[in-house]
Amino acid sequence: MxxxxxxxxxxxxxxxxxxxxxxxxxxxxxxxxxxxxxxxxxxxxxxxxxxxxxxxxxxxxxxxxxxxxxxxxxxxxxxxxxxxxxxxxxxxxxxxxxxxxxxxxxxxxxxxxxxxxxxxxxxxxxxxxxxxxxxxxxxxxxxxxxxxxxxxxxxxxxxxxxxxxxxxxxxxxxxxxxxxxxxxxxxxxxxxxxxxxxxxxxxxxxxxxxxxxxxxxxxxxxxxxxxxxxxxxxxxxxxxxxxxxxxxxxxLGMIAGQPQEPAYRTAIRETAWIRADSAGFLHFHVAPGDIVNKGTPIATIDSLVGSEGEVIFSTENGIVLGMTTLPVTAPGEPVCHIGLVPRGRNQIAEVIRSLPKNSLHQRIRDDLATSIMVVDPHRK
Missing domain, CATH: 3.40.630.10 (Zn peptidases)
Known part of the structure; x- marks a missing residue:
């Protein structure tokens, strides 16, 4: 060396x-x-x-x-x-x-x-x-x-x-x-x-x-x-x-080859954390990279013995940038980080829906979701 x-x-x-x-x-x-x-x-x-x-x-x-x-x-x-x-x-x-x-x-x-x-x-x-x-x-x-x-x-x-x-x-x-x-x-x-x-x-x-x-x-x-x-x-x-x-x-001309384009591009200036108002066990309804609208269910907080409590809804329109990986939460704790997409959100959602399952965007979304528990918000 x-x-x-x-x-x-x-x-x-x-x-x-x-x-x-x-x-x-x-x-x-x-x-x-x-x-x-x-x-x-x-x-x-x-x-x-x-x-x-x-x-x-x-x-x-x-x-x-x-x-x-x-x-x-x-x-x-x-x-x-x-x-x-x-x-x-x-x-x-x-x-x-x-x-x-x-x-x-x-x-x-x-x-x-x-x-x-x-x-x-x-x-x-x-x-x-x-x-x-x-x-x-x-x-x-x-x-x-x-x-x-x-x-x-x-x-x-x-x-x-x-x-x-x-x-x-x-x-x-x-x-x-x-x-x-x-x-x-x-x-x-x-x-x-x-x-x-x-x-x-x-x-x-x-x-x-x-x-x-x-x-x-x-x-x-x-x-x-x-x-x-x-x-x-x-x-x-x-x-x-x-x-x-x-x-x-x-x-930069430092290596040979043709650059790969991303599935879409968006630039955002504001982000917001969605926080819990109660305590309990988290079941997420979205994953990192998902597009959400104001009112989209983000997670449900259950008691440790299974009683369903608070449903956390998105207060913003945007994209899920980050999430807690802790399965439990308490009042005031951050649960989901939203990047506010000012316009073109529906077009981005359409692009994502049209991507093949083997695209890098979809694979990394699914892989990051393995760190949390994602369930259907309409489950009985």
Whole structure:
């Protein structure tokens, strides 16, 4: 394993935003320098970025794989597990690493399968001090552990790239139908998400301190994919992510091939959580990816001894983005996350009904539904 030079937090040691121009110049040359590791055109190497040290003094390192095509071109970073328990993206990046047929014809890939290595080691969303790395960007070389890690990631990965894709899942005890979240008011971000080809895009800047927002502010158009659950590598989520990543690589001229179009496209600006008003056992009537109207039954809450109680209805028109995977609920707890589709909802529903059962959209909908209990709302 090739290791980079040791990076520390001395002021001025980590590259600043001004180094973007230097990186842009260097990538047009034969050799790309990562610490003491040189990566030439057509080469692929592993480097390790040292972000901290354990109490025993051993280095804490982020593993990075850099793959360069035979010709200079765009640089795309793909990252996963910024939240250490969200490892579907890790599985997707590993598939890229293992794919013998994915050959770059130009440009460079920076693959970061696990960003939050400390959270990953503990199967935790957070760092050991309970800070959220994805709320710590752009960070500071003299700040907390999270702040120092964020600064290094920004300087050593994001600043080197022209574009970025950050892979996420739902939070613990929830699942998400695949959806892109991006600031579509930035033209290059819009073009990047259109190339990815996701059915649902939530148009938002992202919370303050998150990686994608800091990357965009640093001049690297970046979006995130939200799909599936924590602590899992779900095969259909991986298939979905790889379809989109390859679409982007094709549109950027980095690999050969023809992009695959999604079943439909819709961009939404608002979402809403449907919450329970009573407690009990949940029987769902919809699954992730379903289209719902105001008044559509979402779930029924039964008592533990079988008495039927509250029926939860959708208060919005839209698409089911996410759901709780807990089979029980209590008053005020979130049950279903709806993306509000302002228009064209009926046309989308018609497209979905016409899709074959073996389409990726239908397969991933059915697969995600296995994490919950879906029953006919008219059952006796």
């Amino acid at each position: 090739i290791r980079s030079a040791r990076y520390n937090s001395r002021p001025g040691h980590s590259p600043s935003a001004q180094r973007r121009m230097k990186f842009n110049r260097e990538r047009q040359k034969t050799v790309d320098q990562w610490g003491d590791v040189s990566i030439g055109l057509g080469e692929r190497k592993n480097v390790h970025l040292e972000v901290s040290a354990s109490y025993s003094g051993h280095p804490v390192q982020i593993p990075v794989h850099v793959r360069r095509g035979p010709k200079a071109g765009p640089v795309l970073f793909i990252s996963a597990a910024v939240h250490g328990d969200e490892i579907n993206g890790t599985g997707a990046i590993r598939q890229i690493l293992l794919d013998p047929y994915l050959q770059l014809i130009s440009g460079s890939l920076i693959l970061v399968p696990v960003v939050n290595v400390l959270g990953f080691e503990r199967h935790s969303r957070y760092l050991p001090d309970r800070r959220d790395l994805n709320r710590s960007f752009p960070g500071s070389a003299k700040g907390s552990l999270a702040s120092r890690m964020a600064r290094l990631i920004l300087d050593e990965i994001i600043e080197r790239a022209d574009y970025g894709i950050d892979l996420h899942t739902a939070a613990v005890r929830r699942t998400n139908f695949p959806n892109v979240r991006a600031d579509l008011d930035i033209p290059n971000v819009r073009r990047l998400t259109e190339a990815f080809g996701c059915e649902v895009t939530v148009n938002e800047k992202g919370p303050a301190g998150c990686l994608r927002r800091a990357a965009c502010e640093a001049g690297c158009p970046t979006f995130i994919l939200e799909a599936g659950e924590v602590w899992k590598v779900e095969s259909l989520v991986i298939e979905y992510a790889l379809r989109g990543i390859k679409n982007v690589l094709m549109r």
